[in-house]
Amino acid sequence: MNRTIKLCGFSKNDELVFTSLLSLLSNKTEDHWAVISSGNAQVSVVDVDNFTDDKLITAVEPNCDRVIAYGNRRLNNGYLTLAKPLRAASILKCLADLEVTSSAHEFAEDHRAVEYAYHLRRWPPIDVMAEFPGAARICALLIKQVITAEHLSDLTGIELDKIKSFIGVGLADGFLVLKERTQTTTSMKRDKGHLQPLFAKLRLKFGAKA
Amino acid sequence: MELKIVITGTAAVGKTTAIQSISDRPPVTTDQAATDGLAIVKDTTTVAFDFGEIVLPDETIVRVYGTPGQERFRHMWEIIAEGALGFIILVDASRDEPVVDLDMYLANFQKNIAESSAVVGVTRSEQNPNVMNEIYQYLENQQLIYPVMAVDPREKTDMKQLLLSLIAMLECY
Numbered sequence: 001m002n003r004t005i006k007l008c009g010f011s012k013n014d015e016l017v018f019t020s021l022l023s024l025l026s027n028k029t030e031d032h033w034a035v036i037s038s039g040n041a042q043v044s045v046v047d048v049d050n051f052t053d054d055k056l057i058t059a060v061e062p063n064c065d066r067v068i069a070y071g072n073r074r075l076n077n078g079y080l081t082l083a084k085p086l087r088a089a090s091i092l093k094c095l096a097d098l099e100v101t102s103s104a105h106e107f108a109e110d111h112r113a114v115e116y117a118y119h120l121r122r123w124p125p126i127d128v129m130a131e132f133p134g135a136a137r138i139c140a141l142l143i144k145q146v147i148t149a150e151h152l153s154d155l156t157g158i159e160l161d162k163i164k165s166f167i168g169v170g171l172a173d174g175f176l177v178l179k180e181r182t183q184t185t186t187s188m189k190r191d192k193g194h195l196q197p198l199f200a201k202l203r204l205k206f207g208a209k210a
Numbered sequence: 211m212e213l214k215i216v217i218t219g220t221a222a223v224g225k226t227t228a229i230q231s232i233s234d235r236p237p238v239t240t241d242q243a244a245t246d247g248l249a250i251v252k253d254t255t256t257v258a259f260d261f262g263e264i265v266l267p268d269e270t271i272v273r274v275y276g277t278p279g280q281e282r283f284r285h286m287w288e289i290i291a292e293g294a295l296g297f298i299i300l301v302d303a304s305r306d307e308p309v310v311d312l313d314m315y316l317a318n319f320q321k322n323i324a325e326s327s328a329v330v331g332v333t334r335s336e337q338n339p340n341v342m343n344e345i346y347q348y349l350e351n352q353q354l355i356y357p358v359m360a361v362d363p364r365e366k367t368d369m370k371q372l373l374l375s376l377i378a379m380l381e382c383y
Contacts (some may be wrong), residue, residue, distance in 0.1 A: 122346060123357035129371045136357075136371070140378035153287055195295070198213065199377050201266045206370040 003031045008060050008068070009050050017086045018045070029095050040064060045082065048073045054177065066095060080174075097177075099126035117146045118167055122123045122175045133207070135157045142161055144181040214273040215376065216291055218319065219300030220311050221279030224333050224363030226260050228300065229276050229277050231369045232260025239279075284318075291319055291360050296376045298330040299365065300344065303338035309348045316354070327379040331372050335360035 003020070007015050019035050044064040045058045049071030057079070061067050069079040082094045120142035129135045137156045141147055149167055153160040156167060170176030217225045229237045239260045260276035275290045277283075291297070301308045301313045312330065316323065335341055345358050357375040361368040 064214070122342075123359055123375065126359055126361065126368050126371050129375070130360075130367060136374040136378035137381065139357065139375070140382040143357070144382065196381070198266075198270065198272075199381050201270065202264070202272065202377050205264065205266055205373065206374050 001029045003033050003043065004036050005033050005043045005045060006036055006064070007045050007047075009047040010045075011047070011050070011057050015045065018091070019086050021086060021091055025092055027042050028092060030099060031095075031118075034094070042066070043068060043071050047071055049084065066098060068098070071089040074184060097174075116143055116181050117148045118170070119146045119179045120170070120175060121177055122173050124170065124173070128169060128173070128175075132162065132169075134162065135166060138163060138166055142176065212273060212293065213271065214275055214294050215296055215373070216275050216277065216294045216296065216317055216322075217298045217300060218277040218287070218291075218314075219279060220302055222306060223279065223300040223302040224305055225276035225279065225300055227333075228298070228363035228369050229260050229262040229274050231363060231366045232264060232373065233264040235263045237262035245310075259286060272356075283333060287318060291322040294322060294326060296380050297323055297327055298331055298376060300331045300333055301341075302334055303332050303336075303341040305335040308332070308341055309344050312345060312348065316352075321333045327376060329367065329372050329376045329379065330356050330358040331361040331363070332358060333361060333363060 005101045007018060009020065012081075022033055022035060033210045040063045042065045043165045044066075046060055046112060048054070048057060057067060057069065067079050068082050069082070070082045072084055074178045078095055082090060120139050123139055123143070124135065129139075132138075138152055138158065141152060141155060148159060149153075152158070152163050156163075167187060171178065190201060219225055226237070226239055237260055259278060262274045264272040264274060266272070272295070275294075277287050277290050297319055299312060299319075301312050305311060308334055316328070316377060321327070330345065332345065333340055342358060342360065348359070357372075357379065359368075359372060359375065361372055363369065
């Protein structure tokens with residue numbers, strides 16, 4: 001698929017490097033990306049380090065489908081980020097993440113069963129954990145393995161819709177990533193089987209009903 | 211068999227406070243007046259151990275032990291850690307090298323953690339914006355998989371989520 005990308009607030013040097021690298025990577029990306037300098041692009045990459053506020057990024061946002069924040073300044077708005085200095089691998093990863101998070105957006109709108117598998121990159125923050133009863137068990141499985149939503153539901157006994165809702169948040173916030181489906185051997189721990197009733201009671205005690 | 215969870219970490223990280231947040235009974239503490247450099251940041255320090263109790267509806271008791279933070283009381287750590295269900299390692303992000311602190315506790319309790327599991331709670335994370343990245347990078351380099359969460363030991367909700375995460379890690383391969 002042909003897709004367009006626009007570089008906003010870039011230095012001349014970074015613009016040249018980005019365009020060159022993207023061109024070199026054309027056979028490694030799923031879509032064909034063309035850098036445009038005028039008009040609206042599907043994706044805008046905004047150099048956030050060249051500005052002390054978020055005016056540029058908020059101005060660009062309504063004119064494209066997705067925004068990538070380029071730089072090392074931390075933003076808390078859930079933008080995809082591309083760190084400096086520019087590297088081919090980081091551009092490739094960013095474009096792949098773009099596909100993944102696009103899937104996440106579609107996922108939120110379309111709850112049909114999807115044969116995707118997931119992996120936890122980082123443990124979610126407290127507020128997310130508190131929002132989803134059973135999140136700890138989902139995360140404990142996902143942090144060690146790549147696993148599908150359906151399998152997670154089977155292993156934890158948590159309803160599939162709740163698992164999918166958690167996955168949607170995880171993909172959007174970046175603590176979960178989409179991975180190729182692999183055979184999983186995850187199971188509940190048998191050598192601590194005698195402690196399962198205790199763990200269940202502790203979960204109930206601390207309010208995780210699942 | 212005594213059911214116990216161990217909370218460890220550097221002096222003044224918030225171990226005693228964490229136990230107070232989750233204990234169903236008034237915790238037992240062995241605090242004494244701090245007489246060394248620690249007196250600058252806190253009046254007292256734990257010299258043996260703290261412990262609290264989580265009482266389940268069927269009266270089962272899970273004890274929560276806090277180790278003394280200072281390394282000169284290290285001889286107590288092994289005694290406290292023996293047979294623990296799991297470990298909560300609290301890391302103070304405001305210290306000079308929180309990752310080095312974490313490394314020291316993971317190394318010290320390596321054998322016990324290998325037989326159980328651990329979670330990492332990062333306190334005062336607002337004073338060190340990069341601390342979570344640094345800790346995850348360290349764990350990745352060490353090929354270790356533990357939950358890491360920014361927590362305030364005074365908040366019962368935070369400590370509950372740390373405990374739930376530890377229980378989940380214990381339950382799963």
